[in-house]
Amino acid sequence: MPTFRAPRGTRDLLPPERAVFGRLEAVARDLSRRYGYREMETPLFEQAAVFERGIGEMTDVIEKELFRLVPRSEEGEVWALRPEATAGIVRGYVQHGMHTWPQPVKVSLIGPMFRYDRPQAGRYRQFWQWDVEAIGDPGPAIDAELIELGARFYREAGLDDVLLLLNSIGDTECRPAYVAELAAYFREHAVQLPDLERRRLETNPLRLLDSKDPSLAALQARAPRIVDRLCPACAEHFGAVRSHLDTLGIAYRLEPALVRGLDYYTRTAFEYYREGAEGQQQALGGGGRYDGLVQLLGGQPTPGIGFALGLDRVALNLQSSGLAEGQRPPLAVIVGAEPAATAERLKLATALRAEGLPVRADLSRRKLGRQLEGAARDGAHFAVIVAEGSENGALQLKDLQAGTQRPLAAVDLARELRRAESSHRHG
RNA sequence: GUGGCCUUAGCUCAAUCGGCAGAGCAGCGGAUUGUGGAUCCGCAGGUUGCGGGUUCGAUCCCCGCAGGCCACCCCA
Numbered sequence: 001m002p003t004f005r006a007p008r009g010t011r012d013l014l015p016p017e018r019a020v021f022g023r024l025e026a027v028a029r030d031l032s033r034r035y036g037y038r039e040m041e042t043p044l045f046e047q048a049a050v051f052e053r054g055i056g057e058m059t060d061v062i063e064k065e066l067f068r069l070v071p072r073s074e075e076g077e078v079w080a081l082r083p084e085a086t087a088g089i090v091r092g093y094v095q096h097g098m099h100t101w102p103q104p105v106k107v108s109l110i111g112p113m114f115r116y117d118r119p120q121a122g123r124y125r126q127f128w129q130w131d132v133e134a135i136g137d138p139g140p141a142i143d144a145e146l147i148e149l150g151a152r153f154y155r156e157a158g159l160d161d162v163l164l165l166l167n168s169i170g171d172t173e174c175r176p177a178y179v180a181e182l183a184a185y186f187r188e189h190a191v192q193l194p195d196l197e198r199r200r201l202e203t204n205p206l207r208l209l210d211s212k213d214p215s216l217a218a219l220q221a222r223a224p225r226i227v228d229r230l231c232p233a234c235a236e237h238f239g240a241v242r243s244h245l246d247t248l249g250i251a252y253r254l255e256p257a258l259v260r261g262l263d264y265y266t267r268t269a270f271e272y273y274r275e276g277a278e279g280q281q282q283a284l285g286g287g288g289r290y291d292g293l294v295q296l297l298g299g300q301p302t303p304g305i306g307f308a309l310g311l312d313r314v315a316l317n318l319q320s321s322g323l324a325e326g327q328r329p330p331l332a333v334i335v336g337a338e339p340a341a342t343a344e345r346l347k348l349a350t351a352l353r354a355e356g357l358p359v360r361a362d363l364s365r366r367k368l369g370r371q372l373e374g375a376a377r378d379g380a381h382f383a384v385i386v387a388e389g390s391e392n393g394a395l396q397l398k399d400l401q402a403g404t405q406r407p408l409a410a411v412d413l414a415r416e417l418r419r420a421e422s423s424h425r426h427g
Numbered sequence: 428g429u430g431g432c433c434u435u436a437g438c439u440c441a442a443u444c445g446g447c448a449g450a451g452c453a454g455c456g457g458a459u460u461g462u463g464g465a466u467c468c469g470c471a472g473g474u475u476g477c478g479g480g481u482u483c484g485a486u487c488c489c490c491g492c493a494g495g496c497c498a499c500c501c502c503a
Contacts, residue, residue, distance in 0.1 A: 002476095005494080008493085008494070008495095059501095060500075060501055060502080061501085061502080064428070064500090064501090065501080065502090084503085113503075115501095115502080115503085117500095117501075117502080118428075118429095118500085118501095119494095119495080119496090120495090120496070120497075120498095121495090121496065121497085122503080123501090123502075123503075124503090127503060128503090129503065207501095210501095211500090212499080212500090260502095261501065261502060271502095272503095281502075281503070282502095283501095283502055283503060284503070285503065286502080286503075308503065309503075310502085310503030311503085312503070313503060314503095335462090336461090337461060338461085366455090366456090367457095367460085367461075367462095368461050368462055368463095369461080369462060369463070370456095370463090371462090371463085372462055372463040372464095373462095373463045373464065374463085374464095375463070375464095376463045376464045377463085377464060379464095383462085383463080385461090385462080387461075396462090398462075398463085400463070400464090403463090405462080
């Protein structure tokens with residue numbers, strides 16, 4: 001019963017787990033570089049209106065999950081922690097006149113997002129996303145490029161069995177008519193609808209499509225499908241996206257019920273999905289086109305597309321599949337039981353670190369056997385034994401993996417370790 | 428936000444019918460005072476999540492709260 005603990009839905013990332021995140025970030029940054037997306041940052045909080053207007057007042061993310069910050073004075077502004085990255089990035093695009101940059105503006109962002117949800121495994125109130133946006137290109141080729149980028153991330157991160165779900169949800173031309181038709185269809189059968197679903201009929205009929213309520217399954221199966229109601233321009237766009245994906249060899253599953261939870265999406269919508277072991281959150285990432293968002297946030301009409309991938313869920317899947325690796329062990333541990341030689345051990349370790357070598361110094365007063373035990377358990381390749389008389393440079397270099405040991409002069413140590421390190425890396 | 432299950436040492440878990448709270452791992456220290464990963468011995472570590480109630484007596488039964496998990500809701 002600790003006095004304090006991390007707030008509900010948040011957690012500390014301790015060294016082993018933080019290392020997994022670090023590796024995911026490295027994969028994401030490398031992919032950003034290769035695909036020409038440049039990293040940026042936005043504030044962790046914005047005026048609440050940025051999210052309310054961008055994401056949509058009626059969405060769950062805004063209606064019940066937004067982390068609002070209460071103003072400290074009457075005239076204070078209402079802020080909110082960001083629940084996703086796109087709205088803030090687009091706000092920045094408009095604010096900084098990025099429409100004058102070469103288009104499209106391709107940016108990425110890695111950082112924490114916040115949603116006031118009820119926590120569960122893989123679902124946190126503070127979670128991390130890698131977000132990628134291409135603003136200013138109407139597609140459809142950029143759609144396929146971006147979708148392929150997301151799929152590649154999972155493979156390079158170590159998850160091979162991530163599915164891609166794909167849909168088009170139309171635009172302002174064709175979606176209103178479709179939504180009306182869908183609402184009419186469900187209204188005909190309103191008696192069969194549970195209360196929650198009946199309310200949605202008025203607020204957001206699209207959501208009825210991906211409700212998991214089993215009593216809706218039959219109705220959903222016979223519901224009109226947006227892909228059959230796309231206007232010619234949207235249909236052509238969607239066809240081209242699919243053909244580009246085929247060209248790239250990207251497999252996907254058409255998912256007519258995929259509608260996404262944010263209002264700003266138009267046309268292309270997609271989700272990365274993995275059948276979890278049990279009860280795990282299965283959506284690993286998702287995204288879509290948002291051709292009206294820039295204008296909605298005060299800019300000129302500008303198309304855009306992006307995705308957000310959940311790093312926590314990828315890490316969780318890696319760990320449950322036993323694919324997460326631990327931290328790299330030190331190359332060598334400097335040991336020695338003579339209190340008189342402690343300064344010598346410290347000095348030696350400092351010199352090796354200055355040479356760029358990862359070494360640990362055992363500065364404890366434990367007996368030598370314990371120190372070697374610790375070094376071996378660290379997974380260190382070598383132990384450097386500093387004994388009495390080492391001041392004049394006589395050391396023992398012990399290969400913990402081979403079990404061999406030989407005397408070595410201090411002046412030769414860095415060179416020896418470096419040589420072993422490089423052959424170890426490539427061997 | 429709704430419903431359900433769970434909470435004992437740092438971690439994973441025991442504790443018979445309500446009767447003095449235990450083990451493994453991890454940590455620390457030893458094993459004829461200087462050589463290792465799974466050898467042996469020992470030490471330390473607990474207000475049994477928190478607060479009430481029932482009882483001679485509660486880890487155990489009841490209520491509330493908190494946290495975790497599961498299914499919804501929803502999504503990353």
